[in-house]
Amino acid sequence: MKPRAQAARGSGPTAAWDLRGARRNRTIQRVKGIRIKVGWDGALYVDGGRLAEAGFKTFVERAKEEGAALVVYREGVGMDPSSEQRASIERLKETGLELLHPVDAPPEWGPLQSFELEMTPSRFRLSAERGKDMLFAYAPQPGEKPLAYVFKGVGDSALQNLDLLISANRVVESKPHEPDRAFGEETLEKRGLHVRFSYGPRRVWQSFYEDDSAPRHVENLYLGCRSLGLHVVKTAADAGELPS
Numbered sequence: 001m002k003p004r005a006q007a008a009r010g011s012g013p014t015a016a017w018d019l020r021g022a023r024r025n026r027t028i029q030r031v032k033g034i035r036i037k038v039g040w041d042g043a044l045y046v047d048g049g050r051l052a053e054a055g056f057k058t059f060v061e062r063a064k065e066e067g068a069a070l071v072v073y074r075e076g077v078g079m080d081p082s083s084e085q086r087a088s089i090e091r092l093k094e095t096g097l098e099l100l101h102p103v104d105a106p107p108e109w110g111p112l113q114s115f116e117l118e119m120t121p122s123r124f125r126l127s128a129e130r131g132k133d134m135l136f137a138y139a140p141q142p143g144e145k146p147l148a149y150v151f152k153g154v155g156d157s158a159l160q161n162l163d164l165l166i167s168a169n170r171v172v173e174s175k176p177h178e179p180d181r182a183f184g185e186e187t188l189e190k191r192g193l194h195v196r197f198s199y200g201p202r203r204v205w206q207s208f209y210e211d212d213s214a215p216r217h218v219e220n221l222y223l224g225c226r227s228l229g230l231h232v233v234k235t236a237a238d239a240g241e242l243p244s
Contacts, residue, residue, distance in 0.1 A: 032066055032067060032068040032069070033068065033069050033070070033071040033100060033105060034046070034063055034066075034068045034069070034070055034071065035071045035073065035102070035105070035108065035167075036051075036070050036071070036072055036073070036092070037072075037073040037074075037075065037167075037168065037170055038072065038073065038074045038075060038081075038085050038088050038089060039075050039085075039170070039217070040075045040076055040082050040084070040085065040216055040217070040220065041082070041084050042082070042084030042085055042087055042088040043088075044056070044088060044092075045170060045173075046059065048173045060095045060097065063095075063097055064096075064097065068097070069097060069098040069099070069100050070092060070097050070098065070099050070100065071100045071101075071102050071105045072089065072092065072099050072100065072101070072102065073102050073164075073167055073168040074089070074168055075168055075169050075170065075217055075220055076168075076169070076220040076223070076224070077164065077165060077168040077169075077224055078165070078223065078224040078227035078228060079220070079223060079224070079227065102164060102167065102168065103164065107163050107167075107199075108163075108167050108172070109163075109167075109172060109199045109203060110199050110200060110203075111130070111159075111163075111199070112130075112159040112160075112162060112163040112166070112197060112198075112199055113129070113130050113159075113198045113199060113200060114127075114128070114129045114130065114159075114196075114197060114198045115127060115128050115129075115158075115159060115162045115166075115196075115197040115198075116128075116183075116194075116195075116196050116197070117193070117194065117195050117196075117221070117222060117225050118183070118188075118193075118194045119192070119193050119194075119222065120187070120188050120189070120190060120191065120192055120193075120194065121188070121189060121190070121191065122139065122146070123139050124137065124138050124139070124222070124225075124226065125137040125138075126162075126225045126226075126228070126229050128154075128155045128158035128159050128162060129155050129159075130155055130156055130159060131155060131156065132153075132155040133150050133151060133152050133153065133154065133155055134150070134151040134154050134155055134157075134158040134232070135148070135149070135150055135151075136148070136149050136151070136229035136232065136233065137149075138226065138229060138230070147233075149229075149232075149233060149236075149242075151232060151236070158228075158232075161228055162197070162225070162228070165221055165224040165225065165228070166197065166221070168224075169217045169218070169220050169221045169224065170217055171195075171205065171217065171218065171221055172205055174215070174217065174218075176205055176206060176207045177207040177208065177209055178207065178208045178209075178210075179206045179207055179208070181208040182194050182195065182196055182206040182207055182208040183196060183206070183208075184208070187208055187210075190210060191210070191211055192208055192209055192210045192211060193208070193209045193214045193218070193222060194206075194207075194208050195207050195208075195218065195221070
């Protein structure tokens with residue numbers, strides 16, 4: 001799909017996903033923040049592992065002793081939360097601990113350098129690279145005209161949002177799936193999902209999922225990318241930066 005439009009510099013993405021319970025706080029680095037992630041099924045994750053029900057009370061007591069706030073990530077950010085997630089976030093609020101939005105937290109793994117997610121063949125692609133551009137290509141429905149946009153000079157801004165999606169959906173914590181087949185000459189012709197991103201030369205994560213075999217949290221990464229891309233397109237269109 002060839003790019004059919006370009007957006008002006010400065011029209012890049014913004015982190016517009018609501019945690020519905022956590023608040024924005026640009027002084028987040030002034031307090032100790034404990035990252036906690038809410039899975040689609042409502043499960044809670046801390047330090048890469050699932051927080052057992054038996055350990056919840058101890059976790060809350062420790063956080064209070066340390067005067068910590070909870071930096072809350074939600075799987076499926078960019079979409080409405082599941083009923084299980086709503087219940088878990090309410091439970092976190094009832095602890096009395098302050099809940100903070102992860103938008104203002106430093107990156108978990110350092111600055112994201114590059115990102116690409118593609119659904120093959122020729123169904124979806126979002127890619128961005130630090131200091132460069134963002135590409136968003138999307139075929140809404142079979143038979144509809146494909147669209148592709150290049151957003152000039154917004155790679156860094158895009159990567160900030162993509163880093164949030166990676167953390168919220170617990171991608172780095174999961175084991176890569178068939179990494180040697182990701183973006184391969186053969187697999188790019190197959191129906192599948194390819195993901196690759198880099199936090200530097202020594203931290204590259206990539207996976208390939210054939211057909212519809214991607215686990216829920218990786219599927220939610222794709223859905224978040226789609227939501228982000230469509231949000232950027234709408235923002236640019238509302239500003240008169242896309243052709244009619």
